[in-house]
Amino acid sequence: MLQKPDNLKVTNQNLAIFASGSGSNAEAFFKYFRGNKNINICLLLSNNKKAFALRRAEKYGVPTVTFDRHEFYETDRVLSTLKEHHISFIVLAGFLWKIPIELIENYQGKMVNIHPALLPKFGGKGMYGMHVHKAVIEADEKESGITIHYVTENYDEGEIIFQEKCEVKPADLPETLAERIQKLEHKFYPQVVEKTLSVFQ
Secondary structure, three states: OOOOOOOOOOOOEEEEEEOOOOOHHHHHHHHHHOOOOOEEEEEEEEOOOOOHHHHHHHHOOOOEEEOOHHHHHHOOHHHHHHHHOOOOEEEEOOOOOOOOHHHHHHOOOOEEEEEOOOOOOOOOOOOOOHHHHHHHHHOOOOEEEEEEEEOOOOOOOOOEEEEEEEEOOOOOOHHHHHHHHHHHHHHHHHHHHHHHHHHHO
16 A cells, blocks of 8 residues: 655655665654655655554555555556655665566666675575674674675675674574664664765765
8 A cells, every 4th residue: 555745855865765664764764864854754665564663664655555466576566656756775684576577677686685694605586684684693603794785686696795794603593683783773773875876976
């Protein structure tokens, strides 16, 4: 269901965030860019009608859009919605579906994702969330971290923009490592996007 803002504010950069689940990274963006005169978060889009990210968006007055697999892969509904809202940059924040080539072509160099490990290690299809942290621990890695990268047609293979490391402690469980990684995500993801957007200003 599409909820249109009463008065769409076209700024220097209009962002759309894609999320599939809780939306904690999305909320970090809402907080970080609240009141920003040059960067406006116009939409949160989700493939999951029950995603808590939708409730987070509503809390901050960010319009939401939900869509199913057919609409995403076999129609132009999502792209048309992005164009209708003058979206100039896309942030993937816990969005689990592969991005269609049509969206990638329209937002080449203007779509980013965050991965909860140090790519190129522990990337690719099926490597998300706790699956990543479990794999890192089982591989006896001494460090992990976050990778922010551009989105291409292949999972986790886009040009790396930024990485930040953290220690993997001997007693870590996937859950405790996830907590440490999430703090890095919330701190750095909005900052890095802001810096990336500065080249378009």
